[in-house]
Every structure is written in structure tokens, then in C-alpha cells.
Amino acid sequence: MVFVTKFDGTRQPFDRNKVIGTCIKKGVNRAAAETIADMVESKVYDGIPTKKILQMIFAALEPHRPAIKHQTNLREAISLLRSKPDFENFVQLLLKEHGYKVDPNRIVRGKCIEHEIDAIAGKNGETILVEIKHHFDHHTRTHLDVSRQVRATFEDLVEGFGLGLNSVNFSKALIVCNTKFSEHARQYAKCRGIACIGWNSPPEHGLEQMIEEKNLHPITLIKGLDAKTEEKLGDNGVILVRQLIEHDLDKLSRRTGIKKDKLAILMKKAREIISG
Amino acid sequence: MVFVTKFDGTRQPFDRNKVIGTCIKKGVNRAAAETIADMVESKVYDGIPTKKILQMIFAALEPHRPAIKHQTNLREAISLLRSKPDFENFVQLLLKEHGYKVDPNRIVRGKCIEHEIDAIAGKNGETILVEIKHHFDHHTRTHLDVSRQVRATFEDLVEGFGLGLNSVNFSKALIVCNTKFSEHARQYAKCRGIACIGWNSPPEHGLEQMIEEKNLHPITLIKGLDAKTEEKLGDNGVILVRQLIEHDLDKLSRRTGIKKDKLAILMKKAREIISG
Numbered sequence: 001m002v003f004v005t006k007f008d009g010t011r012q013p014f015d016r017n018k019v020i021g022t023c024i025k026k027g028v029n030r031a032a033a034e035t036i037a038d039m040v041e042s043k044v045y046d047g048i049p050t051k052k053i054l055q056m057i058f059a060a061l062e063p064h065r066p067a068i069k070h071q072t073n074l075r076e077a078i079s080l081l082r083s084k085p086d087f088e089n090f091v092q093l094l095l096k097e098h099g100y101k102v103d104p105n106r107i108v109r110g111k112c113i114e115h116e117i118d119a120i121a122g123k124n125g126e127t128i129l130v131e132i133k134h135h136f137d138h139h140t141r142t143h144l145d146v147s148r149q150v151r152a153t154f155e156d157l158v159e160g161f162g163l164g165l166n167s168v169n170f171s172k173a174l175i176v177c178n179t180k181f182s183e184h185a186r187q188y189a190k191c192r193g194i195a196c197i198g199w200n201s202p203p204e205h206g207l208e209q210m211i212e213e214k215n216l217h218p219i220t221l222i223k224g225l226d227a228k229t230e231e232k233l234g235d236n237g238v239i240l241v242r243q244l245i246e247h248d249l250d251k252l253s254r255r256t257g258i259k260k261d262k263l264a265i266l267m268k269k270a271r272e273i274i275s276g
Numbered sequence: 277m278v279f280v281t282k283f284d285g286t287r288q289p290f291d292r293n294k295v296i297g298t299c300i301k302k303g304v305n306r307a308a309a310e311t312i313a314d315m316v317e318s319k320v321y322d323g324i325p326t327k328k329i330l331q332m333i334f335a336a337l338e339p340h341r342p343a344i345k346h347q348t349n350l351r352e353a354i355s356l357l358r359s360k361p362d363f364e365n366f367v368q369l370l371l372k373e374h375g376y377k378v379d380p381n382r383i384v385r386g387k388c389i390e391h392e393i394d395a396i397a398g399k400n401g402e403t404i405l406v407e408i409k410h411h412f413d414h415h416t417r418t419h420l421d422v423s424r425q426v427r428a429t430f431e432d433l434v435e436g437f438g439l440g441l442n443s444v445n446f447s448k449a450l451i452v453c454n455t456k457f458s459e460h461a462r463q464y465a466k467c468r469g470i471a472c473i474g475w476n477s478p479p480e481h482g483l484e485q486m487i488e489e490k491n492l493h494p495i496t497l498i499k500g501l502d503a504k505t506e507e508k509l510g511d512n513g514v515i516l517v518r519q520l521i522e523h524d525l526d527k528l529s530r531r532t533g534i535k536k537d538k539l540a541i542l543m544k545k546a547r548e549i550i551s552g
Binding site for chain 2: 111113144145147148151152155156184187188190192
């Protein structure tokens with residue numbers, strides 16, 4: 001059996017089905033995915049880093065999906081968004097596209113103190129306190145401290161509502177982050193009824209799946225987008241690949257101060273990514 | 277009116293009574309303190325940093341209290357202790373000397389998860405959950421996140437006790453840290469019945485006062501003690517100035533691996549500080 005080495009140094013058996021899954025997620029058909037998996041399987045060696053496998057897959061996908069060469073890894077792309085306001089805005093958009101009514105960040109009075117809330121989301125009669133957490137290092141975990149803070153805030157707000165200090169009848173709390181959760185954080189949150197959305201968590205319904213399902217890729221997915229340009233776009237509310245192509249080149253260049261030729265290249269790449 | 281500039285850049289009127297207070301705390305009599313305050317008052321200028329005033333006071337105190345030349349500032353000294361285990365052990369000692377029964381850190385099962393408790397303290401029939409927080413930057417504040425985490429942990433442990441998952445009947449929570457608390461943290465903690473001990477907080481009964489009252493000065497108060505030596509002493513349970521002089525030079529040198537001549541100098545300084 002061939003073992004692969006994950007980013008955190010742990011090893012696990014090579015799984016050809018994961019290769020197929022990645023390919024299909026990128027939009028190629030089953031037959032092509034199988035062919036790519038055959039190629040990868042023939043080349044893996046004991047101890048190969050998963051990052052190297054991902055590079056192989058991306059290279060093999062290019063003939064099928066030419067726009068892939070313009071894309072960085074989604075997980076890395078999200079980590080490159082500014083924490084505030086871009087990742088917060090990104091999560092708010094994500095929730096809206098998935099049928100939530102979303103109020104952006106505001107201050108709500110609890111029993112003991114006023115709390116800064118990242119977002120208030122509503123769906124199916126629930127009013128949800130949303131805590132948004134962004135890590136630049138996407139390989140880290142979101143830990144127990146966040147779950148405990150959310151629990152204490154939720155308690156304070158609910159008691160504040162009972163005392164007539166606020167008019168937001170929170171029924172639930174939700175943490176959205178760009179990493180996985182530590183086991184301790186997950187266990188505590190579950191026990192306290194706090195929902196958790198993070199990278200691949202919950203499995204099959206995590207952040208990645210919410211993005212792919214509605215094509216809500218962040219602009220940082222575009223290869224060659226530097227931090228300064230990302231900020232200028234973010235300051236003008238452009239945080240999704242698809243938002244970039246909704247704009248008129250001249251107007252957006254004037255508004256953001258990004259040079260026209262630079263912006264034209266980014267928009268061309270964005271169009272290719274979208275049309276896939 | 278002459279204004280002084282505090283470390284955080286804010287300004288406040290020069291207060292001669294504060295100079296007198298500092299001198300008396302250092303053990304000189306009222307008359308000598310008044311004389312020093314006169315000298316300082318004649319030298320302050322608008323915008324003078326409070327640090328400069330403290331240096332003037334220390335220099336003026338030297339003839340009265342020769343051991344002062346061997347001492348760094350207490351607030352800075354505490355920040356120089358290692359967070360773990362030295363500051364934790366230091367706080368446990370402090371609580372013991374102030375009449376608490378103290379169990380060191382352990383794991384206790386709550387309703388949702390197991391929690392790592394920094395200490396469990398008992399006094400007057402109360403069983404107190406103690407959270408110990410150490411900052412290297414003693415000018416920072418201990419913020420709301422700590423108060424909220426302690427609240428959530430306390431709730432989980434109390435509910436765990438109710439369910440028979442642990443046998444520690446916590447009645448109260450306490451945060452001990454080496455900085456001041458943010459206003460938000462203090463307000464929330466008070467409302468949730470969490471006691472807070474920090475630098476000068478509560479005023480007149482804070483960490484500084486607890487130390488001075490029982491002469492529990494940390495070894496880092498000794499000028500010229502480097503970090504490596506502090507670690508070697510800490511690893512052998514020596515974290516107070518007064519613990520240092522309780523030891524036999526030869527034995528302590530062998531146990532810690534600190535050279536005898538170096539250790540002898542430290543012990544001499546410690547003796548002078550203690551005898552004041």
C-alpha cells in the first residue's frame with residue numbers, strides 16, 4: 001500500500017477515489033476522471049506530499065478545463081481574502097445565496113453588555129447569531145475558545161431579550177470559518193446547539209460545498225491577483241469572481257484606481273473561469 | 277498645571293500624592309516621601325513620561341532603601357515570569373498565602389466536554405474555578421474573550437456536576453491575570469459573578485497589593501536575572517525571592533546547574549531585598 005503525507009505530517013493510504021472526486025468537482029466527466037486517476041496512481045510513491053498530487057491533478061485537468069490554469073487552490077484563495085471586511089462580506093453573500101435573510105454586523109445589547117455581532121441570519125423562522133472567523137493559515141483549526149465565546153454571547157443576548165433590552169429573538173448560533181474545527185470545539189458546539197460551518201465541515205455541506213454549489217468563488221481564486229489589488233476591489237464591494245465580470249471595465253478602473261490593462265487581464269481570466 | 281504622559285500615550289495632570297504613595301509602598305516614612313515628592317515636583321516638565329518619574333523616584337529612594345538598586349519594577353518583573361508553569365505556580369502560591377486551599381491544574385468533566393482547569397481554590401465554603409492568564413506585555417489588557425470563556429466553562433462544569441459527571445461543586449469563578457482588565461471584560465465579569473484580580477484591580481486589593489502584603493515578590497524582581505536562569509530556577513520550583521534564600525547554595529547550584537558564583541550573587545541580592 002502506498003502512503004501519502006498530508007500537510008500536517010500525518011500519513012494515510014493513497015485513495016484513488018479522492019482523485020476521482022476532485023476531478024468531478026472540477027467539472028470533468030467520470031471517464032476523464034478515471035483516466036486522470038490512472039495516471040496519478042501510476043506516479044505516486046510512498047510518502048508523496050498531498051500537495052504534489054493536487055498539482056498533478058490540476059495539470060491533468062487543464063486540457064479538459066483550460067480555465068484551471070488561472071485558478072489558485074480554493075482553500076488558499078479564501079485564506080487570502082482580508083478578514084475584515086472581505087471575508088465577513090463573503091460569508092454574508094454565501095448565506096444570502098443559500099436562502100438566508102442576512103443583516104450585516106451590528107451592536108446588540110445583552111443582559112450584561114453590548115455585543116458586536118458579525119451577522120444576523122434568518123431562515124425557516126429561526127433567527128441566527130452568526131460569528132465569522134477567518135484564519136490566514138488555512139491549515140490551522142478553529143478552537144474551543146471561539147465556541148465558548150459564542151455560547152456566552154448567545155446566552156447574554158437571549159437573557160437580554162427576555163429582559164426587554166433588545167428586540168432580536170435569537171433562537172440559534174452559528175460559527176462560519178475557513179478552517180476545520182478542532183475536535184474539542186466541534187464536540188462542545190454540538191452539545192450547546194451551535195452550528196459549525198468550516199472547511200469540509202460538516203462533511204459534504206461545508207464551506208467548500210456551499211461555494212461550489214452556487215459558484216460563489218472569491219476573487220482571490222484568480223491567479224496573479226496581488227494583495228493590493230484585492231484590497232482595492234474589496235473596498236469597492238467586489239469579492240466574487242462573478243462580481244468582477246458584472247462591471248464595466250472603464251468605470252471599475254476609475255472607481256478602484258486599478259490600471260485598465262491590469263484590470264482587463266483579471267476580467268478576462270474571471271470570464272474564462274466562469275465559463276469554465 | 278503640569279501634565280504627564282502615560283505609557284499608552286494618554287496625558288493626565290501630575291499628582292504629587294501618587295509619588296508619596298509609591299515611596300511609602302517602598303517602605304520609607306512619610307517625611308522622607310514628602311521630601312522626594314518635593315524634589316520630583318521641582319523637576320517635572322509638561323509631557324514628561326511617567327516612566328521617567330518612576331526612575332527619579334527609584335534613584336531618590338536608594339539612600340533610604342539600598343536594596344532598591346537590585347530590583348526591577350514589580351509589574352515588569354511579573355511579566356518576565358514564564359506563563360507556564362511559573363506564573364501559574366506563582367498565582368497558586370499567592371492564593372495559598374491569602375488563605376485559600378489550592379488544588380493545582382487538573383482536568384474536570386463538564387456537561388459537554390472535559391476542561392483543563394488552571395487551579396481550584398477553596399475559601400469560606402466556596403469552591404472556586406480559577407483561570408490564570410499571563411501576558412508578556414504588561415501594558416495590554418485582559419479582554420472580554422477571557423471572561424466569556426470562563427463563563428462558558430463555569431456553566432459547563434456546574435451542569436456537569438448536576439448530571440453527576442464530576443464531583444467538584446463549583447460555586448464561583450475567578451480570573452487572575454497580571455494586567456488590568458478592559459472595561460468591557462470587567463463589566464461582563466461583574467454581571468456574571470466572575471471575580472477579577474489583575475494589576476491594581478480591584479483597586480487596593482489587586483495583584484500588586486496581594487504580593488506586597490505578604491512579601492511574595494517573584495524572583496524576576498532581582499535585577500540581572502536572565503531568562504535562562506529564571507527557567508532553571510522555575511523548573512526547580514523557585515519562583516519567589518524569598519524561596520531563593522531558603523536554599524543551601526551548594527545544593528541549589530547542583531540541582532539547577534547554575535554556576536555557584538552566579539547563584540551566590542543572586543542570593544546576596546535576594547537577602548538584601550528581603551531585609552529591605
